[in-house]
Amino acid sequence: MTDYGHDLLFGSFITPSAAGAQQALRLSELADAEGLDLVTFQDHPYQPSFLDTWTLMTWIAARTSRVRIVPNVINLPLRPPAVLARAAASLDQLSGGRFELGLGSGAFWDAIESMGGRRLTAGQAVTALSEGIDVIRALWDTETRGGARVRGDYYSVEGAKRGPAPAHPVGIWIGAYKPKMLALTGAKGDGWLPSLDYLPEGVDTLPALNARIDAGAQEAGRPASAVRRLLNIMRAEFSATGTGFLAGPPSMWAEQLAEVTLNHGISGFILGGDDATKTQRFAAEVAPAAREIVAAARA
Amino acid sequence: MAELGIVVDLAATSSGAELSELAQAAERAGLDLVVVAGARDEAGGDEPADELVGVDPWTVATWVAAATTRIAIGVPSSTVQGPDPSDPRIPIAAVVDKARESLALLAGDRLVHDGWVVAPAGADADQVRSLAERGSLVVVVPVGSAAEVERVAALLPERPRSTRRAAVRARRRPGIAYEEIPPSLVESAIEPGDPGYRAVRSTYIRGGSPGLVLRPRSAAEVADALAFARRHRHLPLGIRSAGHGFSGRSTNDGGLVIDVGALSTIEVLDEDARLVRVGPGATWKQVAAALEPHGWALGSGDYGGVGVGGLATAGGIGLLGRAHGLTIDHLRAVSIVLADGTQIRASSHEHPDLFWAVRGAGANFGVVTEFEFEVDEVAEVGWAQLTFVTTDLEAALLTYGEAQRQAPRDTTVFLVTGAPQQGQSVIQLYGMVDSSDPDTIIARLNPFVAIGQLAQQQVVLTSYRAVMGTAADVGLDGHHGSGEPVGRSGFLPAMTPAFAREAAAALRGGRLRWFQLRAMGGAIADVPPEETAFSYRSPELQVTALGAFHAEIDEAWEPMEAHMDGLYLSFDTSPDPDRVERAFPPAVLTRLRELKRRYDPDGLFRDNFPLLEGARA
Numbered sequence A: 001m002t003d004y005g006h007d008l009l010f011g012s013f014i015t016p017s018a019a020g021a022q023q024a025l026r027l028s029e030l031a032d033a034e035g036l037d038l039v040t041f042q043d044h045p046y047q048p049s050f051l052d053t054w055t056l057m058t059w060i061a062a063r064t065s066r067v068r069i070v071p072n073v074i075n076l077p078l079r080p081p082a083v084l085a086r087a088a089a090s091l092d093q094l095s096g097g098r099f100e101l102g103l104g105s106g107a108f109w110d111a112i113e114s115m116g117g118r119r120l121t122a123g124q125a126v127t128a129l130s131e132g133i134d135v136i137r138a139l140w141d142t143e144t145r146g147g148a149r150v151r152g153d154y155y156s157v158e159g160a161k162r163g164p165a166p167a168h169p170v171g172i173w174i175g176a177y178k179p180k181m182l183a184l185t186g187a188k189g190d191g192w193l194p195s196l197d198y199l200p201e202g203v204d205t206l207p208a209l210n211a212r213i214d215a216g217a218q219e220a221g222r223p224a225s226a227v228r229r230l231l232n233i234m235r236a237e238f239s240a241t242g243t244g245f246l247a248g249p250p251s252m253w254a255e256q257l258a259e260v261t262l263n264h265g266i267s268g269f270i271l272g273g274d275d276a277t278k279t280q281r282f283a284a285e286v287a288p289a290a291r292e293i294v295a296a297a298r299a
Numbered sequence B: 001m002a003e004l005g006i007v008v009d010l011a012a013t014s015s016g017a018e019l020s021e022l023a024q025a026a027e028r029a030g031l032d033l034v035v036v037a038g039a040r041d042e043a044g045g046d047e048p049a050d051e052l053v054g055v056d057p058w059t060v061a062t063w064v065a066a067a068t069t070r071i072a073i074g075v076p077s078s079t080v081q082g083p084d085p086s087d088p089r090i091p092i093a094a095v096v097d098k099a100r101e102s103l104a105l106l107a108g109d110r111l112v113h114d115g116w117v118v119a120p121a122g123a124d125a126d127q128v129r130s131l132a133e134r135g136s137l138v139v140v141v142p143v144g145s146a147a148e149v150e151r152v153a154a155l156l157p158e159r160p161r162s163t164r165r166a167a168v169r170a171r172r173r174p175g176i177a178y179e180e181i182p183p184s185l186v187e188s189a190i191e192p193g194d195p196g197y198r199a200v201r202s203t204y205i206r207g208g209s210p211g212l213v214l215r216p217r218s219a220a221e222v223a224d225a226l227a228f229a230r231r232h233r234h235l236p237l238g239i240r241s242a243g244h245g246f247s248g249r250s251t252n253d254g255g256l257v258i259d260v261g262a263l264s265t266i267e268v269l270d271e272d273a274r275l276v277r278v279g280p281g282a283t284w285k286q287v288a289a290a291l292e293p294h295g296w297a298l299g300s301g302d303y304g305g306v307g308v309g310g311l312a313t314a315g316g317i318g319l320l321g322r323a324h325g326l327t328i329d330h331l332r333a334v335s336i337v338l339a340d341g342t343q344i345r346a347s348s349h350e351h352p353d354l355f356w357a358v359r360g361a362g363a364n365f366g367v368v369t370e371f372e373f374e375v376d377e378v379a380e381v382g383w384a385q386l387t388f389v390t391t392d393l394e395a396a397l398l399t400y401g402e403a404q405r406q407a408p409r410d411t412t413v414f415l416v417t418g419a420p421q422q423g424q425s426v427i428q429l430y431g432m433v434d435s436s437d438p439d440t441i442i443a444r445l446n447p448f449v450a451i452g453q454l455a456q457q458q459v460v461l462t463s464y465r466a467v468m469g470t471a472a473d474v475g476l477d478g479h480h481g482s483g484e485p486v487g488r489s490g491f492l493p494a495m496t497p498a499f500a501r502e503a504a505a506a507l508r509g510g511r512l513r514w515f516q517l518r519a520m521g522g523a524i525a526d527v528p529p530e531e532t533a534f535s536y537r538s539p540e541l542q543v544t545a546l547g548a549f550h551a552e553i554d555e556a557w558e559p560m561e562a563h564m565d566g567l568y569l570s571f572d573t574s575p576d577p578d579r580v581e582r583a584f585p586p587a588v589l590t591r592l593r594e595l596k597r598r599y600d601p602d603g604l605f606r607d608n609f610p611l612l613e614g615a616r617a
Helices: A021-034 A053-063 A081-094 A109-114 A122-140 A179-188 A202-219 A250-264 A276-298 B016-028 B057-067 B093-107 B125-133 B146-153 B219-230 B284-294 B352-364 B393-406 B438-451 B464-468 B497-508 B550-561 B577-583 B586-599
Strands: A009-014 A038-041 A068-071 A101-104 A148-150 A157-160 A172-174 A228-233 A266-271 B003-009 B033-037 B072-074 B116-118 B138-143 B212-214 B237-240 B256-259 B266-270 B275-278 B331-337 B343-347 B367-374 B381-390 B411-417 B425-433 B453-462 B486-492 B514-519 B541-547
Touching: A009 A021, A009 A276, A021 A038, A021 A053, A021 A276, A038 A053, A038 A266, A053 A068, A053 A081, A053 B016, A053 B057, A053 B093, A068 A101, A081 A122, A081 B016, A081 B057, A101 A122, A122 A148, A122 A157, A122 A172, A122 A179, A172 A179, A179 A202, A202 A228, A202 A250, A250 A266, A250 A276, A266 A276, B003 B016, B003 B146, B016 B033, B016 B057, B016 B146, B033 B057, B033 B116, B033 B138, B057 B072, B057 B093, B125 B138, B138 B146, B219 B256, B219 B331, B219 B343, B219 B367, B266 B284, B275 B284, B284 B464, B331 B352, B343 B352, B352 B586, B381 B393, B381 B438, B381 B464, B393 B411, B393 B425, B393 B438, B393 B497, B393 B514, B411 B438, B425 B438, B438 B453, B486 B550, B497 B514, B497 B550, B541 B550, B577 B586
Parallel strands: A009 A038, A009 A266, A038 A068, A101 A172, A228 A266, B003 B033, B003 B138, B033 B072, B116 B138, B212 B256, B237 B256
Antiparallel strands: A148 A157, B266 B275, B275 B367, B331 B343, B331 B367, B381 B425, B381 B453, B411 B425, B411 B514, B486 B541, B514 B541
């Protein structure tokens, strides 16, 4: 039993497709109205059928009033960290503190290189992500006097002007699966944002990966609870009778998700599929019931 | 009289709700521009490190765009590309471009980066007028509340509404006399701030930002467009038929484009003589569709989306090439507008020199407004698409070369491959057999099957129209190519072991991203070389390679080029000004240059292999 005690967040994973830009907006407005906590967007700038994720997120932030906006996850190799830090702080300010920064080290290196990004090995990309986080946090820190200084192998700033500061402490949520990335998430992340489909044994993989994050946190002198754990769920269907994990009525989803929270410490569930009906039921029927079960168990 | 707008100071307005409210108030009040100021980019780096950086201009501009529907949004020009690509403060250019495209798609193209002047806060009507009289496009006044927005909107009640708003005019490029566009072209012209610009700025393969696209609908209007172009010799000039040009740059950055896409009629002049008249803006897909009901076809290239104008003035090495010759071999006459605006007809007996030059070097001599072709009777054809895998690329190239050499002239097969992956090459053959007999088609293709292990095959009895018809229709949204293609071309007299070795080595080296062999010979070689400016009649193959960088491809290409003669100018984008010497044999080049001095002495047409030295833009 591992429960890090965070309040529960429910969100939607929305495809930033250029052809379906209006649909992305409609799904976000629905999430906003139905009380979902997060709308999240993948970031693949080299994918020609997608809109620029940053532009779409800003657009949606301006057209919603309550829901939080999160890239899931931003492609650091194509979003240089100082540019990203300032854009993120700006969006957080404009939206009244409704932005969290999902961050990834990059994949698809051919595509990244073809767009003018730098090709890195997996190991180099972890180091680059770590340095990138240092740059971002240094620029957000407007309390410290003097320019920001980070000396890294991949990203350095030498006396860069700081600011702007975000409107609220923006969480850095890291998409991580491999040991070094998990250790980095524990050491420097505010959240962990993996996708269920990429976990080899599904939720049964969670204890091992959580343990690596916990160890990384401990080594950095941070409590394990400093890192919120979230989960993207791409495959889930409502049905009248239950046939398995997230294949059944809303009440069963709620029980299953509450169990994942109480046993594995996952406190954020983000549902994919670009389906308005499913999103609406997730917000209206699953989220409150799951919250109730978790609250009762924690009390 | 100038237009009016507001400036919102972001240092004083950090809440998005407040920002939206001011922008919406300005839009309601009929103002033209909202400038977001105080957003500062750090890349300049002059200020002391203690000073804080303001909010990100792009994010703010997007926010304002989302809150409004019509008003133009002014943001300071975004970061210039720095010398160090690993600088974490410099955005990646391609991502910035994508963001712009995305915002244009979401919000309409409403961003401007300059063209306004800021009046002092609280400025009155006289102050605004005096700024406007100095020639500024838009005067913007700083505001902090919706009430102030309304006060500003009332300052110039007599503001006129020009055909192009200041926000559009603000995006005009320097050096273009926009106010002097000939009256016949004003209405159809498209400039950077116009809503239709996104659809015309780029081509199939190349990204561009021309300063003005002129769209003539007749030969007389082409002459008007050329008169305008003659007054803008300092700018690049592109001539666009359907926007597939590769070496012919039918877009540019800040220059002029004359788009003859509207000249696209296809009509039969003489049924018995199979004589048809075609406009340069028609695509080969349209031509094939118009000819098929008569039982005719006209060989073009290998893709139906390509326009008539560019191809039919360069050559046209296509899928019916061996059976029926080059596209230009079917040309009987052209109507052409010369650099000085003269409209003339050229054929074997009218201006025969010019008619010779147009067939192979036409881009240097004028804008053809009508092509008269004698087309062929072509019934159903065999159309084959075969995919092979092999670990012996060299042997495959040799086998292909031999099979194509031995093939009767009814058979034209092209080969495409790329860099081998883990030692394995994927080779695609696609070709046409001008025969309606299935057994003949299969017999013709059989020798090609030995080039490797057959992974996929499709052989059908179909029409030339159907093969051209697979090209996608472009539609109103236009082309959206990006970047600059890097290609090299050459004519190969015959496939030899030495060439196959060099080509295989170059492909294995990974510097050629795409490699194509087009079969020639047959009817192409029947025409005496002196007949047309296209002079390389005897080669068996035309070779094209694409790469990523000029220096890189040159290194890979050079050893192959030693085995080749000349080049096909449609497929070569080398920036080397001397490369024209390779495009034509010396005697042909000399004759072309003499004609160039006669027909276009000032080098107005210099976009695709300019014949006169130093003329390449």
